[in-house]
Amino acid sequence: MSHCRSLYKLIIRNMSSTAESVNTKVVQPKWNAPEPKQSKPVLKLYNTLTRTKVPFVPLSGTKTVSWYSCGPTVYDASHMGHARNYVSIDINRRIMSEYFGYDIKFVQNVTDIDDKIIIRARQNFLFDNFTKDVANIDESIVSKVTDATMAYIVKNLNDQLPSIDEFDKWAASLNVEDEKMKNPKFPMHTTAVSNAISALKENRSDVTKFFNLSKDVLVPVLDKELGATVNDPEVFRKLPASWENDYNNDMAQLNVLPPSVTTRVSEYVPEIVEFVQRIIDNGYGYATDDGSVYFDTVSFDSSDKHSYAKCQPWNKGQLDLIEDGEGSLSTNTKEKKSKNDFALWKASKPGEPEWESPWGKGRPGWHIECSVMASDVLGSQIDIHSGGIDLAFPHHDNELAQSEACFDNEQWINYFLHTGHLHIEGQKMSKSLKNFITIKEALNNYSARQLRLVFASAQWNNQLDFKESLVNEVKSLETSFNNFFQNVRALQSDNSHKQEGMSHNISKKLTSLETKLLQDLQSTQEKVDIAFCDNLATAQAIKALSDLVTITNSYISSVGNDLKIEPVLDICKYITKILSIIGFQARPDNLGWVNASGSDKSAGSLEEVAMPYVKVLSTFRDNVRSMAIEKAALSEFLKLTDSVRDNDLLKLNISLDDRNGQSALVKFLTEEEKQEIVKFNEEKEAREEAKRLKKLEQQKLKEQKEQEKKEKAKVSPLEMFKNNDLYSAWDDNGMPTKDKDGNDVTKSMTKKLKKQWDQQKKLHEEFFGSAN
Template identity: 40%
Template sequence: MAPITVHNSLKPGAPVPFIPKEEGKISWYACGPTTYDLSHLGHARNYVSTDIIRRILIHHFGYKVNFVMNYTDVDDKIIIKARRKRLLELEKEKSYTPEQIRELVVKAFLAYADSNLPLLAGEDQTALDEKNYRERKDAAYGKVLAGGTLSGEGKPSDAEAKIKMHLNNMDSAAQSLQTGSGFEGAEEILLPYLDSLYKQTIDTSDQSMFTDLTQAMEKAFNDDMTALNVLPPDAVTRVTEYVPQIVSFVEKIVEKGFAYEANGSVYFDIAAFEKAGNTYAKLRPESKNDKALQEEGEGSLSKGLEGKKRSGDFALWKKSKPGEPYWPSPWGAGRPGWHIECSVMASDKLGEQMDIHSGGIDLAFPHHDNELAQSEAYFHQCGKGEHNWVNYFLHMGHLSIAGSKMSKSLKNFQTIQDALATTYTARNMRIVFLMGRWNDGVEISQDMRKQADSWENTLDNFFTNIKAKLAEADASTDGIKDLSLTEGAAKGLTEELEQAKKDLDAALRNSFDTAGAMQVILRLVRDANIYMADKSAAPNLQAVEAVARWVTKIVGIFGLDATAKPPYDGLGWGSASAASNVDPQTAIKPYAAAYSKVKEDVQSLNVSEASIQTLLEQQAPETEFAELEKSGERDVEKLALPYLRATSRLRDELRAIVSTLEPQTKQAVLALSDRIRDYDLTDIGVQLDDQVDKPSLIKFVPAAKLIAAREEKAALLAEKARQKEEARKAREQAEEEKWAKAKVPPQELFKSDPKYQEWDVDGMPTKLADGTELPKSQAKKLKKDWDRQKKLHDEYLVKFGGNKA
């Protein structure tokens, strides 16, 4: 069997064989979120893709995975956001007059522009204010606002996204100043201004301002992951719970000569590390001297810290300045550097070497490169060569919008909460990510969404149809557990199933190529649909069921069914109806009520046909349901079938006898038949498909989907009726205009035209208005018009009579 291969950022290029340290087991550390704001679709891309790979390793390849993830709950972004939030709260508590508030907002407005949008200053020396802001904004940043770049060349990037973010903040503040709204609308420009004034006055001995924020955001993140059906980690770590261990870890690196203290901070000594035979920036050697990335990695609060030997050296421990949280250390009050946290926590949980480390691609440098360096420095032993802390580094491609990565700091994101409420379902979002490679970037586009929707609808319809066919044939949906070839099954389809299993396994062994796997599934389902639609012979439902169960297993492994549990041997998308604690009596109430109503309405028709009377008297869905309940059945779809079959039989029989009924009764029966299908059953998530010479096919479809289809159909019919009515009115108007014109005798056709001065006895013009003779060419044309009018007028006389006024 071919080995599993994986794209390993430590060895760029083609996928390499994946060989864990211990057979059958995998140790894995994933960088978790920085808990300072709500998670967005970029986070969903990272954590859902990570979850998919983890599920494949566990449930397809059979590995036991120890998955550890951290929460960064102390960080420059957390400190800044929590501190600024507190400063704004304090400012709002002050007894300011409206004029004083305006003065404060104006100062913040100007400071924000000076710091982030320098081109707003203009060239005319006139001070910027809310009145001239719009004009200056368009003049200075019009290219960016129109979708271009600041330089006018190339494609927009993060720099342009950041400009748009700052302009949005200024827009709100300018509006606030114009309307006199006080603090409202100006918060984003006030926050950095207040921080610049008062940050050193904040008492950080009480860290609740920070923990209140991080705990709320951690809960929100966990709720998002649950909503996205992401498996919880096997172990979770938090930076604030590891500070003593971090201090000890840093001390050891210092002792080994790979770090140094400077003014209360401790920095990693890259030169000393490399001199000892180690490699720095293994993941991104080309970024080793990128000062912008280095500064981003150090954090905005590190500005002003002094004592580095070289600019590339990075902080392991930061001296805390006033307004920042702090912990004791041998170097004084301080806090952990960003990168050191993961080194300490991952090593604590997984030891000196792990199989997999993962995170978003934007973390590769400096975060992950610095993690590797400081961890390998910690475990370094003289004379034993380089230490490999991570064997496989998996970097998830980021999500982008219009060329810019989705980012909290750029504020160009849609939160997961909002996306699930307005745009995606959890399943649909996961399908979008499955349709691309995990290590490639994803650009949100309409085509991408359409492909995902089409894939989901194809499988949804397939599952619905096969379940309906099996129910129709009273087939047991628990009958096939062995997904191999079955004796007597349709040979072609089962061979396609066996090939699909091989193709899917090959795709997943090729660096978890879910895009290829999704195509394998789609191809097999389409083959099964073609087989079921073949009218030349009755399909072998056992063969189709085998396909459906295998597809169910794979979509379960991919996490596309939030209710499914390993070993995923059900049939179709899971639903809440399959819950083991469902109360049968409560669950079937809508179906029983629908049957009761239909039965009552059929009785009220007073149809005397024996077949209808027999059904009304002999059908006993209550008894069938009671037997199912007694047997322990808890699948609501199965429990509901007795009532739905009884309802469908009544409707089918009414449709069968309708041609023999009196016109009035016939009309009532047809109306009731449509109502049962389009309203009574649609509203409870049941679709009836009429079949020739066979009972209607009962399908379970989400009610919202059926109702939406019904409303769309009604809207189309209404639009068709509107267009028909408009066409009728247009025809009537054209007819009126035609006969109004036809009413004029040809002799009078040109008499009222001021272009002419004289006419002959037939009303044909002979002279123009200036007295000149009518040109022959014009006379010819006018004669044709005269002849057409005579013909039309003669029609008028025939239609309305010669005396028509």
């Protein structure tokens, strides 16, 4: 197979500093064709294999594209990390298919054999068996849970307490933040212990609650005692089957397209055995005495054709990552030739599912499953492989190595697309950090549309920090699009009514304003094209659409009765089209997206549909007629029209926007849109009521002060100093001349008293006239 070398050399030069920083070979992906020489932008994708953006050229040389996506390990509820990955991949897939026109065969697996699944399924089975026939909590159960709690403390909190009664005192003596630095799961473990103690001390009478609270500390003990006895394959199928269905429901809620083909590990064991045997035959795998098979990374890496750890060569030798990739049940590593070697086939131990193989009973290693399933459907070379960045090493690097070893080719995957990490308010999502959010929990607080807008607002391969400020920005953007779509539909309806009601046609000739508007549309189309070509940059594309909304709104506001509807409709349909490509469902008329809930009202008979609206009109007429007979003031008529707008019609999901010099703009609202207006009106009324009450309070305060001032003014200046015993003599004006002891009032004091006298005289005369 021939490959393009010129682009390869260019990328190597650009990456020389990166390549030199790691002691490994860096093998770049190959292309079937050189980079197109044209001024128009071409699609470039950020490829983990090159660590740069490179032109996308399918292996087929046509529009046909093969794509494999790492799917979920189904043993628990899907969370926001899954949502970020799968929605982002869905957006990329949609753009490449619906915008660039690629015919994509999209394969995604379901991992239903895995160490986590085995442990969780086995523990659930043992726990259910232990608790199912318990009618009351006796002393033997209390003793077992007490011992389990103490064992849990020793194992997970590294401490030995004399009894569980000492736990609260012990926990209170610790600095939680310091403990979290040493053990990030410290809060999770202390919660498990606290729950178990609560069960033992306060909830023995409630069997269900007792076991729910003590489950976390109890299941490790049950598993240690009885785990080796569990070998029924159905035990290990039940858990993943349930969670696979749950995952599919979550993806449907998020409007993620289903795969073209879904593969399950449990259905591919014979193919996995054959694949592993081919790797051994090619000299890159070896069996051990216990019946396991390992991949020989040294032999593979020393080959002239191959290189190990292409995605993240700097992580070679990172034991923590390697051991995590091998799984918690992989304990026999002494027979590995190199610490980098990884399991292709694991000899099964008691308490694990098992299948026959040339090396003995066992089960597939984690990494081998994707290589086998992807290659079975898509072949020995694949265009795109996607997944979360946390899978790049060792999972994807091991996939690459074992697949290229099996087929003895240089390049199994041409483009690795890794989605960035998801953080919650600046921190990596974790149950121990109390910021773990399942997809269902997220959908209780946000709509699927809002979540998709959040994910589309960040570059798919960058880290995304899911925080309240970002959600608020997205909600504001959503409202902006919603209002625009409503306005355009209302303007179209208004224009149609004008056409029907006039004896002559409304001019359609474009002015300079419409010409400029169409130029802005073309400019936006170019910006969106550049954004999509530049690594599927949805954030830039949506920004361009938002700017176009602002420009169009300005046109609508400024043009008044001379509005030309056709350019506005073109813009609305284009914005709807791009948003639809990104995965937001469009209305049938392509004038905006469907409402967030997807709810709709079925049509009834003419009388059923029309009666509420006719009733509003009839009531309005009755009120106008009655007010006219009584010769009501004009302001009362205006209040009546506002009440029809803000109450009667709004209840029927109709909004009227008043326009200066034009008829009101009629909008039909969804329930969500109506509730937003109702909330806005209620908040407005609350502000106006608060303003009225404040004004009333100020008026009362003013009147109170006025009354106090009047009471004070009642005293004549001639008498004001005679009403106390501080003085014994006064002049004709009532000014003190001697103090109570008969001494003359000092000049300085007389000056001060005179100032007070003048003020009182002025106040008294203000209310009662001259003091004389």
